[in-house]
Amino acid sequence: MYHHIALHELILAIVIVLILVLLLIITVLGYSFYSYRILHNKQSWREIIEYKIMETIVGNDDRSDSDKEFAEHLKEPSFRALFLDVLVDSDRKFSGGAKQSINRLFRDFELEDEAWRKLRHRSGYLVAGGVQELAAMNVEAAIPEIMAKLNDPRTAVYQEAQYAIVSFKGYEGLGFLDHFNKPLSDWQQLRLLYSIHDIPEQADLQVKDWIHSKNDSVVVFTLRLIRKFRLMTFYTAVHNLLAHPSTMVRVQAVRTLQAIEHRGTIQQFIQSFDLQPLAVQNEMLKAMKIAKSKESEHFLKELLWNHPQVSIKISAAEVLVVLGEEHYLQEVSQAGDTYDELRRIIKHALQEKKC
Structure with missing residues (x-):
């Protein structure tokens, strides 16, 4: 009796495990299909959006049927989100009339409301996206709320706010530096510098x-x-x-x-x-x-002979080559009292010159 019950329980356990494995396989396949569908949709949607932007920029856009068809796509939240992303990305690539056409698309399809909703969302990622979109589309009414984000504790938010304010105001937008006590990354510094023209x-x-x-x-x-x-x-x-x-x-x-x-x-x-x-x-x-100042020659020769760091000796030799001191370096490398390491350094510097 004991063995019969144990075998029954074992079979039941195996059946349960098989059912769980089957459910797992179905879940994985379902998720894979969903991911593929989303990826496929994004690829086809991107083509539709990019074509719409191109037609608007070159002035061949049909303002009736195409707008109605495009508006149908915009009823899908994922499409609207992608449209905003592509618009912002395109805005960075164009200027002048093309940039104005992109801004017109933003207004015509009422995407500003979407950006405002992001700006006021709890998620830092969405807030940063809203700041970026409103700035890219030059929505000056958003400046006061974006300025309030300069003190946001979330890095992505305050960095986008900094960039946005400088994009709007130029040099004047750097006023936040007066009391800024957080790290300013190299990438953020380059973004800000790029936005300042005078x-x-x-x-x-x-x-x-x-x-x-x-x-x-x-x-x-x-x-x-x-x-x-x-x-x-x-x-x-x-x-x-x-x-x-x-x-x-x-x-x-x-x-x-x-x-x-x-x-x-x-x-x-x-x-x-x-x-x-x-x-x-x-x-x-x-x-x-x-x-390429000749006044540094004597100093460089001292470094070449006496500095304890090999990297400095190499750099000194390379500068001497630039200053036209190849003959001096060749004499040093051929001298009997020159140690092997210095010969190798000089040989390296002279080869760099040839390259």
Whole structure:
């Protein structure tokens, strides 16, 4: 009796497991089919949307039947979401009349309401998307609400708000930097810089405050701003940053000094070279390579012979090649008292020149 019950239970267990496996297979197949259908729909929808945008831009759009057919697609929420995404992406690629045509599509099909709903949603991802869409479509009525998002704790939201405000207001939109205490990523800095096309004459006071910010990433951004617009009046302030606690700031200071250099820049690099960390020293040698200043020759030869770091020796040799000192390097490599490592460094630098 005991064995009969055990066998019955075993068979029941196997049947249950098989049923569960079958259900799992059905679920996986169903999900795969659903995913395929969504992907297929998105591909076909994207073609419809891109054709609509193209026809609108070139002015061949039929404003009756095609609009009715397109409006039917817009009843599908997924289609509306994709349409907004493609519009925003297209807006970045065009300017002038084409950009105005894209904005007209946004208004004609009442997508602004969709963007406003996203802006006021609880999900940070959707809020960031709403900010992006309203800014791309130049909905200036959204500026006050977008400005409120500058203090949002969610990174994606406040970054999109920053970019949006600068897109709307240009340089004036950078006012958030006055009290910004979070990291400003390199990508975000590039986005902001790309959106700024000129700087007002009265900008000096703000730039001066930013360059002395306690937020290192704000200082780095300011150095890039100075570099982009060649703000020569900040040369001394930038030079003082060679003593900044952050290596990242010092590296950017060197790049900015090289961009706005004057006749004393190379000597200043030479004088402070030994006080700098390795990354900054390498950056200074890159600047000397670009400057091609003969006044650095003696200093470079000293580095080649005496600096403890191989990377610095290599860079020094490469700058000497750029300065036309190949003959000197060949003499050093052939001298009897030259150690093997230095010969290899010089050989590498001379080969780089040939390449």
